[in-house]
Amino acid sequence: MTTKDAPPRWDRKMQQRLARGEAAALGELYDRFASLVHGLAHRVLGDERAADGITRDVFAHVWEHPDAYDPRQGPLRSWVAALTARLAVQRLRTTETAALARGGEGSAEELEVRVRRASVAARADYIAHSMPAPLRAALELAYFQRRDYRQTAADLGVTEDEARRRLRLGLQLLSTAHDAGTPGAPPGCGGAA
Amino acid sequence: MTGADPHDDRPTSPAPDAEPGPGPEGTEGPDASDGPGAAHGPRAGGDPGDGGTDASRDACGPGAADGAGGPGAGAAGADGPGGPGGAGAGGAAGPGGVAGTDGGGPGADGAPRIPLPRASVEDGGQPLPGTRPAPPPAPLVLDHHVLKSLLGAWALAACSPEETAAVEEHLGDCGGCADEALRLRAAVGLLHPPESLDLDPGLRTRVLQGCLDRRPPRIPVPPWATPYDAETARLDALLQDIGDDEWDAPVRLRWFERDEETSRRTTVAGVIAHLLSVDGLVGVALGLDDPLADLTDPDEPSPARRTEAYWRASRLPPSRTIRAPWRDQTHALVRTVGFTGGTSGGLGVSYGDFVLPLRDAMLDRAFECWVHAEDIAEAVDYPYEPPAPRHLHEMIDLAARMLPVALAARRQVGLSGPAPARHLVAAGTPGRSLRLEIEGLGGGEWLIPLDSPGAIGSADHEVAHVALDGVEFCRLAAGHVTPQEAAAGQVGDRDAIRDVLHAAASLSRM
Numbered sequence: 232m233t234t235k236d237a238p239p240r241w242d243r244k245m246q247q248r249l250a251r252g253e254a255a256a257l258g259e260l261y262d263r264f265a266s267l268v269h270g271l272a273h274r275v276l277g278d279e280r281a282a283d284g285i286t287r288d289v290f291a292h293v294w295e296h297p298d299a300y301d302p303r304q305g306p307l308r309s310w311v312a313a314l315t316a317r318l319a320v321q322r323l324r325t326t327e328t329a330a331l332a333r334g335g336e337g338s339a340e341e342l343e344v345r346v347r348r349a350s351v352a353a354r355a356d357y358i359a360h361s362m363p364a365p366l367r368a369a370l371e372l373a374y375f376q377r378r379d380y381r382q383t384a385a386d387l388g389v390t391e392d393e394a395r396r397r398l399r400l401g402l403q404l405l406s407t408a409h410d411a412g413t414p415g416a417p418p419g420c421g422g423a424a
Numbered sequence: 425m426t427g428a429d430p431h432d433d434r435p436t437s438p439a440p441d442a443e444p445g446p447g448p449e450g451t452e453g454p455d456a457s458d459g460p461g462a463a464h465g466p467r468a469g470g471d472p473g474d475g476g477t478d479a480s481r482d483a484c485g486p487g488a489a490d491g492a493g494g495p496g497a498g499a500a501g502a503d504g505p506g507g508p509g510g511a512g513a514g515g516a517a518g519p520g521g522v523a524g525t526d527g528g529g530p531g532a533d534g535a536p537r538i539p540l541p542r543a544s545v546e547d548g549g550q551p552l553p554g555t556r557p558a559p560p561p562a563p564l565v566l567d568h569h570v571l572k573s574l575l576g577a578w579a580l581a582a583c584s585p586e587e588t589a590a591v592e593e594h595l596g597d598c599g600g601c602a603d604e605a606l607r608l609r610a611a612v613g614l615l616h617p618p619e620s621l622d623l624d625p626g627l628r629t630r631v632l633q634g635c636l637d638r639r640p641p642r643i644p645v646p647p648w649a650t651p652y653d654a655e656t657a658r659l660d661a662l663l664q665d666i667g668d669d670e671w672d673a674p675v676r677l678r679w680f681e682r683d684e685e686t687s688r689r690t691t692v693a694g695v696i697a698h699l700l701s702v703d704g705l706v707g708v709a710l711g712l713d714d715p716l717a718d719l720t721d722p723d724e725p726s727p728a729r730r731t732e733a734y735w736r737a738s739r740l741p742p743s744r745t746i747r748a749p750w751r752d753q754t755h756a757l758v759r760t761v762g763f764t765g766g767t768s769g770g771l772g773v774s775y776g777d778f779v780l781p782l783r784d785a786m787l788d789r790a791f792e793c794w795v796h797a798e799d800i801a802e803a804v805d806y807p808y809e810p811p812a813p814r815h816l817h818e819m820i821d822l823a824a825r826m827l828p829v830a831l832a833a834r835r836q837v838g839l840s841g842p843a844p845a846r847h848l849v850a851a852g853t854p855g856r857s858l859r860l861e862i863e864g865l866g867g868g869e870w871l872i873p874l875d876s877p878g879a880i881g882s883a884d885h886e887v888a889h890v891a892l893d894g895v896e897f898c899r900l901a902a903g904h905v906t907p908q909e910a911a912a913g914q915v916g917d918r919d920a921i922r923d924v925l926h927a928a929a930s931l932s933r934m
Contacts, residue, residue, distance in 0.1 A: 251642060251643065252639070252640075252641045252642030252643055253641065253642070253643040253759070253762060254632075254636060254641035254643060254644045254645045254762060255643070255645050255653075255755070255758045255759040255762040256759075257632055257635055257636070257641070258628075258632060258645070258653055258657070258755075258758065259755050259759075261628055261631060261632060261657075262628075262657055262660065262755075265623055265627075265628065265631075266623060266664075269623055269627075274616070283624070283627055286627065286631055287630070287631050287634050290631050290632075290634075290635055291631075291634055291635050291638055294635040294636075294638070294639055295635075295638055295639050351614070352614065352616070355611075355614035355615075355616070356616060359614075359615065359616070370580075370615065373577065373580045373582040374580055374612065374615050375615075375617060378582065379577070379582040379583065379584070380577040380580075380582045380583065381584075383582065392573065394577070395573045395574055395576060395577050396573060396576075397576075398576035398577050398579075398580055398582065399573060399574075399575055399576025399577070399608070400576070401576065402576045402579055402580070402607075402608040402611040402612065403576075403604075403607070403608065403611070405611040405614055405615070406607040406608060406610060406611035406614075408611070408614055409607075409610065409611075
């Protein structure tokens with residue numbers, strides 16, 4: 232994961248360029264966010280083609296409604312992620328409901344469980360993606376690289392206290408993925424569009 | 425080893441797998457169904473025997489293999505209710521599991537496994553730090569705020585064994601920390617390795633086209649700039665995907681000079697520096713800032729000289745950091761040609777020895793970007809496809825249009841015999857021609873006038889016919905295969921064929 236904490240200025244300018252109808256801006260938007268959008272959609276839907284479809288829908292939506300994004304509400308990245316999660320969960324619900332109606336396996340309750348689980352996964356991905364880079368770096372070392380917190384501190388060049396703080400805070404942020412609908416849990420609960 | 429337990433636990437339960445989160449464990453594991461019941465047992469009925477045992481047994485499950493009840497229980501308790509079932513259920517089950525185990529230890533108050541302190545914690549909802557008698561001899565005594573600060577590291581199994589034991593001891597005493605421990609453990613299950621960055625490069629074109637169909641742009645990217653836009657995006661995707669050390673992988677740039685194979689050694693990062701330097705020529709023509717402004721003589725805009733100057737000027741060998749300035753410049757070029765629009769296509773871009781109209785310069789840069797992306801892909805063993813057929817066709821067309829000038833240049837320096845006098849033709853009239861047939865996607869047919877750049881290719885004056893695959897032809901024009909090696913079907917005037925194949929190779933440069 233590269234850390235691209237884009238300055239809000241980039242977000243504002245991008246929105247203005249999209250609103251002006253600048254095709255080159257659309258390409259730059261894609262280059263910056265396509266892997267985020269596709270990754271999130273794939274996490275929710277578990278299917279390459281479906282994720283491609285969501286990617287199309289997300290960029291089409293931003294291109295057609297650039298004013299729907301309000302830079303004062305937060306980074307463009309968060310807004311795009313929220314939009315992606317919402318569209319992907321919507322599509323999951325639609326396709327699963329249709330499958331159920333056609334006499335597919337499972338019950339309506341199971342469907343709800345799957346949709347809820349996918350929403351939580353999408354929120355968690357989004358949170359992991361958008362949390363401050365130092366927190367994400369600490370989690371990455373401790374979890375994916377299996378470094379203990381002292382090694383993590385050394386790797387990051389911070390005190391052990393600070394490493395412990397980052398790991399705890401990072402997980403606290405991540406755990407809000409379970410709290411659908413509470414403030415501070417951005418994607419999937421409106422905001423976009 | 426108590427400390428080993430959470431480590432062993434990590435790959436099996438919260439480890440990322442196809443299933444999102446710890447949900448399945450939460451619903452299937454014994455903790456979720458038995459947990460809450462067990463937790464309520466001792467508290468409500470005052471029947472510590474069964475309830476406590478149940479809680480302990482469930483909690484010990486995964487830990488039992490390690491023969492370490494305590495910490496194992498902590499981990500299991502955290503995993504069980506950690507599913508997305510909701511904070512409420514998790515909170516109730518969690519401390520029960522943890523405290524139940526803990527109660528087994530000290531056996532406080534005489535009766536076995538009466539978890540009095542836990543009950544009061546839960547009922548009052550208050551953590552009671554420090555009010556409990558000292559736990560059984562623990563190797564490490566830490567105060568509450570240190571233990572609390574360790575919860576994240578504990579949940580990630582990133583503490584020392586002594587700290588793990590101390591935290592888990594503490595979880596039995598402190599409802600607040602126990603609740604948080606559960607939440608954090610459940611959050612670990614949500615960590616997920618980033619999805620692969622390998623997006624289908626064709627998706628970009630399809631997505632952008634879909635958007636533009638729905639809302640036509642007021643400031644479009646000119647069609648002659650879209651191959652450059654697509655090729656730079658493809659190369660950038662490759663660059664995002666390679667590791668830091670691969671930027672130092674050796675690459676040999678190859679081209680032809682006066683019919684001789686020439687090459688220059690550099691690295692992956694050096695290739696990007698090369699692209700940055702030469703793309704800068706287009707930027708200069710468009711009035712953008714030249715990244716090499718201080719390094720080169722603006723009156724001598726040679727691609728090779730600019731590249732060498734850039735390489736020389738960097739104190740350290742170029743590294744991954746070269747990617748951002750290169751990419752920023754590519755975006756700036758596409759953006760700028762969008763603004764200058766259709767009117768700028770004829771603007772001249774000077775390469776030193778020759779000048780190309782902007783529209784052809786952008787195609788040439790797209791071609792170079794692909795060729796060097798292949799060099800890089802080969803160096804780091806990465807699959808790389810040819811451009812989209814439509815773009816490939818335009819690149820081939822550019823090379824075919826440049827061939828008559830290249831043929832004339834070869835004659836001028838004596839690399840090919842002078843055209844027989846009888847064939848000299850006036851500009852704008854049909855002349856002796858070679859039919860270039862390019863096979864495969866993006867292919868087509870071109871009639872190359874042989875004796876003068878001003879002549880018009882003519883089927884009536886066809887003296888030879890060459891058939892080549894499109895990608896093979898591009899490799900020839902890039903100097904990556906020799907005219908002798910190029911697999912070409914040939915019919916007709918052998919000298920004409922030889923001249924055209926050598927002229928194609930002479931289009932290559934550093």
